[in-house]
Amino acid sequence: GAGVSQSPRYKVAKRGQDVALRCDPISGHVSLFWYQQALGQGPEFLTYFQNEAQLDKSGLPSDRFFAERPEGSVSTLKIQRTQQEDSAVYLCASSLEGGLNTGELFFGEGSRLTVL
């Protein structure tokens, strides 16, 4: 497809389970962002990649959260030992240019994680 694709769209996990969320950005896009959106809130920044380099991970809430983009295209957000407070929609966005550009962010539809 032409847009940003995220999978799974919905994930239910038991507390303590590990989960992996995948993002397929638009082909050729250099920048990739992960955001967390809790119910009734705006998206909160988690991390930023320029190609395969993770240039900013200041938003990751704990060391249970880990993101990678090994080949500069597909990215995976992994959450270990999930907690109820991790329940949220996880959004991936990509942008054509890298660096400190102000190009448009293209968002996926998100992965909704519910931790029981």
Added chain:
Amino acid sequence: AQSVTQLGSHVSVSEGALVLLRCNYSSSVPPYLFWYVQYPNQGLQLLLKYTSAATLVKGINGFEAEFKKSETSFHLTKPSAHMSDAAEYFCAVRNSGTYKYIFGTGTRLKVLA
């Protein structure tokens, strides 16, 4: 710390009426400013952005926003609301020299027939 405030989590307007969605930012220097829209079951889409060119910015679907430095505001307007404008709208800022886009909490627009 940089922040974005959207006044009014829910706004209702009649079809054909003026739409005004408010956004204020806190930043020591004028940042880059954006409005995104999220329709049900869709990803966020860019409506318009301000990047230090003209202070009045025109976007898609008839929306526009004006950057007012003195008021630290970037309010979104549309002269005449359409039923299809019903969605959630997010204001976002990004300081030059940073990668992080900071989003407001959103305003859900309802358009009444």
